[in-house]
């Protein structure tokens with residue numbers, strides 16, 4: 232309810248004056264129509280991510296009976312993928328879709344709101360964000376950038392990535408140049424590798440030409456769509472670095488405040504709906520694409536060795552401890568994140584995990 236109060240308060244503020252091209256700006260003006268530009272970090276109509284965003288835009292238009300129209304721009308159409316945050320922050324576009332860990336150059340703490348290696352899965356992340364204090368911290372952090380964030384999609388646990396050599400020990404990561412964003416990249420660096428952050432659309436060519444040795448992207452559904460299985464032999468699991476990454480909608484604060492309450496609520500509800508729908512889509516399509524990959528028989532599926540996972544977990548603890556020591560905002564968010572993970576972990580262990588284990592007894 233707190234969020235609703237924040238939004239309601241914001242609407243009241245909007246009554247005091249609306250700038251820019253908005254002529255009539257009384258909140259609650261039911262006859263007024265709005266057109267927003269939406270910039271995204273995804274390739275045009277990319278399966279799951281781009282299509283999910285198009286669905287989000289359609290939800291908002293349909294639910295508002297056309298009073299709030301969203302014109303979606305794929306990465307590079309209006310601005311490059313990694314300019315989404317700045318563009319919405321400035322208000323050049325009113326809304327954007329991407330992932331918080333792309334903005335670690337703005338605030339390293341933003342990464343908590345996408346994924347921490349060995350952190351929480353999709354169910355647990357939603358628990359933390361909606362009912363564990365996570366969303367309040369997320370909003371507080373982004374308020375400093377003139378943005379209101381909404382969780383708007385979750386891929387579920389990702390794959391570990393594509394490699395052209397076997398990973399048998401941590402030493403096999405030494406010297407490896409890999410596309411891996413966020414803290415996963417920091418962990419790779421501590422293992423002697425070189426992390427690279429490339430937008431999705433550039434990954435295939437980089438891998439095929441050898442300008443990177445390895446890459447992670449999402450999971451079978453999205454990875455096959457890029458043809459990554461044609462550029463690497465080994466497909467490792469699980470995605471230790473992204474156990475349940477949250478995708479985000481970011482809305483320019485003034486643009487949101489200029490909307491009447493019902494349209495603000497529609498934006499919020501549409502984001503919440505797409506948050507669930509994307510996970511459902513990824514679950515179904517990843518399974519189908521995995522089946523297809525296996526049937527083609529050209530890719531070797533491999534689990535990371537347990538020793539490698541344990542060492543990567545140790546390096547993750549070091550990365551987070553160093554961040555918390557130098558960044559008080561990150562320390563505060565980590566306190567909430569770590570505490571929730573501990574509590575929810577005890578529940579997950581005897582619920583989802585026990586049930587899943589029982590399927591393979």
Ligand code: CA
Pocket residue numbers: 389447448449473
């Ligand atoms: Ca990824």
